Amino acid sequence: MSYGPYNKNAQNFFNQYQSLTFEQVHQDWLSFLGDKPGLALDVGAGSGRDSSALAARGWDVVAVEPATGLRELGQDATRRQSVHWVDDQLPDLGKIRELSYRFDLILVSAVWMHIPPSDRERAFRILTELLAPGGMLVITLRHGPGDGERVFYDVSREDLEGFAKRRALISLPLPVGRKKDELQRNEVSWETLAFRLADDGTGALPTVRHIIVNDNKSSTYKLGLLRTLVRIADGAPGLALNRTDDWVEIPLGAVGLFWIMLYHPLVLRHQLRQAPGSRGYGFATEDFFKLQSFTPLDFRVGMSLSADVAPVVLRAIRDACSTILKNPAHFTTWPGSNRPVFEGGSARMTIKKAPVRLDKETLSRFGTFRVPSFLWDAFSRYACWIEPAIVNEWIDLMGSWDLRYSMDVYHRGLQWVEGRRDTSAVRQMINQQLETGRVECVWTAQNLKAKRFDVDHCFPWSRWNNNDLWNLMPSSHTANASKSEKLPGDLLLKEAHPRVVNWWEQAIVGTSREEQFFSEAEASLPLLGQERTVEGVFEGMLQQRLRLKTNLQLAEWLGL
Template identity: 55%
Template sequence: MADYYSDNANALFKRYTALDFEAVHANLLPCMPDTPGAALDIGAGAGRDALALAKRGWEVVAVEPAQRLRQLGASYTEGQAVQWMDDRLPALEKVRALSERFDLILVSAVWMHVPGTQRERAMRVLGDLLAPGGRICITLRYGPGDGERDFHPVSRGEIEHLARQRALVDITPTKARGARADCQGRSDVAWETVCLRLPDDGTGALPVLRHIIVNDQKSSTYKLGLLRAITRITDGLPGMVLKRTEDYVTVPFGLVGLYWIRLYKPLIQGKKLPQIQGNVGYGFAKAAFWGLHSLSALDLRVGQAFDGATGRTVLEAIRDACHTVRKMPANYTTWPGSIEPIFIAEPSSLRLRQQPVRLDLETLSRFGVFHIPRPIWDCASRYACWLEPAIVNEWFDLMGRYEMRYRSEPTREALRWREPIRQTDAVRALIESRLAERPRPQCAWTATPLQSDRYEVDHCLPWTHWSNNDLWNLLPATRRANREKRDRLPAARLLDDARDRILEWWETSYLQTGRRAQFMIEADAALPMVEDASRPEAVFEGLQHQRRRLKQNQQIAEWMGLS
């Protein structure tokens, strides 16, 4: 099907863009949310609808599987808040991997191409991508095919049936129901619009997480520890996903073990705070765990390298942590009213050698894999900033039931997640070393050549909201731009305008220097959908996705550029 649209891309582009958005979607307009937000345009074609939505203030992800048509659409919408992706119904695998939700999903002139056997799955995927209160708008084509493409029968009744299965409500206005004439003047073709709304979260994941945090029986803090580790991974390391299916998101088991150690090390090594009922030990706190006493929690981070002896100790401690996670919290954290575990751990045998170690995706995958139900992963990713405090408060109260003799402040300090220190010195020195070059480095946001006494290092995604010192997130900026931007996100259009300057900075400062490996490891781990971090264009797409995730999840204010 995509071949037809690519082979005829030029003619289709002219035909589609000649039509007016408001004329084509007259029945859609009354159903649109009042406030623009995140929109997903499936089968975006030439970009007519994506462009119209962007001009109305929406941030649009435009999905189009036909390569040539996608390229024309990207050129047509250049300079607007539109990001293009190669994906398709019913799976929408790449879109779902973003763990985003959309306030508006437009499925225009697409549904008739989805075979009837795939429509139930397609509706489930669309429902999972919808934000609470969001709308799905589907246009149905009635009439014969053209002999060149596959068309399948459609009906409002089928859509309504599938919608009820997903707890979606049909909100199509009465006057907008029924078929209307084809805008291209074809007498044997008619169209109908169906608008659906999601009244609540729809996945059931939030009640499950609340049950684990608040209601689930706990003889130790281990269930909370596992849930907090997962929440931290979903929020900060979406690039560490190994595989994503209909049912599960799979990450390296070693990553879970690493974050487990980061959480428990300050509590046990530092404060000796009780984590289990009764005077018993901890299965993971063996010789290797105690051998990490000279390392801080920040030393135990993705991308960190160790020499032979230390590296072996770190890997042994992670192995012991993984064993405890599999035997205890992963085994006993079950679906409410069931004995079926929510999380599935599949360990691998690991031979430890005394050799240099880097905690990257390959190394952490040697411990096996850990499967997290997809709705749980998506929910933890979207609501991490709310889940984290709930977990910490319950953890604090639970320790009080085990041991009442500790003081509040030191305990809460031990529970605090060890964020990296805001650090820009290395990049600042790099900028300083390049000021003698011609042309001089430019401000990422204004294109102004930097001067030695008037530049700063800007966290593109603001430190206040997402503590990230990765090289890709540190950009050169004028003092005025950095101080006016403050803790706001760059607006989508501003980021797109800065694209070439950011790519040039990454290429010349990192990818062509000795910092190449560090840049790639950091981008792979922290940014979603970065398939090849050696390509700055791929990293930039990941940055765009992460910017949008932060905006949606934390409602961060945007910066439109210098006033």
């Protein structure tokens, strides 16, 4: 639809929406809201009135508004609240779906009449897939003629109730019938419908369990592929290339790279069998064994490889990709069928003796790999539960082939190599900056020249192992000690914005580390895409903060 009227008359619409209270407009369903806040999605947020009211009740809110003029006014009105604004729209909600959130409340107020009838069933399905178990979907319907500028389509309670039945949603008992317009427009009336999702609703977890426990395995390859995909969805969501209703497309090279990082310690360091008997492994070619003297950290995403090392690593990734497509991707099938769960295709590429960076562009040269969207979302949301289940099954499988080793050896071999909690490079950068100028604590704005300083993992290492440059912040010792293992609060991080961006521009942008900084951020932060700007990285940080809070239920630090 066209949002011209909302942009041209943004201030008028803003004033009109703000003239009513959240309670006036939504009194019909507020009794179902409960007193336990969670994560809310406000679709067509307009002036931010409803988002602001929910945030005031303790909710974290993602506000979707496609009209630029209205969105900017709403952002300004809610800048001191936990409201995150996104330029997106129904029926697709493509950017929101990229984040893999599950919402406890989705509010679609005064929006449904803008959606063409042919798009409505798909829009409803997408909204349903964004609900958390037990989550509530509220839709208000506007009845009445248009105003000459905006296009309105007829809406129907019966249509929505039919969509809800097909998606196994429970209708909540709200007052039936239309009520008068609060703006006193005689020709306009409103209806409200609310639905609740009784369970997970996607079928993702039974499918994952089937692959882990029930699917036939002649090697650990199926578990290796599953763990690889969980690792990418959880730790490198920015690598996703494209998303549709059905599939998430990622670089095939990323799958091969993470595969090597998984199998490197198992095969090269611990010599643990990954299949019965003494046969070799398709991916463990001469180039894989040349990586013996390296650690998986030497070729993680974002790293720059020299001209001598690059061809070896790239060939090892290519061999891993070939094995993955021929074996686990081909033989991991849907329950009760021979139809593969995953799809992938390799691309012809030339490997030269030249330096290379293991970034999104390079990893895409190997081809593409497709994961069903609902499984990708489950990998992202439930990684902290799925991965231990994979590891336990993997240990049982290795133990059934070779009884010589203790459980401890198996666990060590399967420990994901994150490296140690290393802040030395950034500490050196801070010292260099202090020699010629001022460096501020991002949390307190204190000059660190006269203070004992620390390097703080903005998102705590113990909860989300990430040593990327964007995640390491100059901090006073007092602030870092107070923050400890907590997640910075939303408003605190927003208040730190100018100091965080200033630190990046001061110490990283324009230096030899700039390419590493953006490559790491591009892989590990959501919604960044190809926008290689410090503002884009910071926006990605805000979204990742919300993901970590929602998925891991982390405690928040509100500052000194």
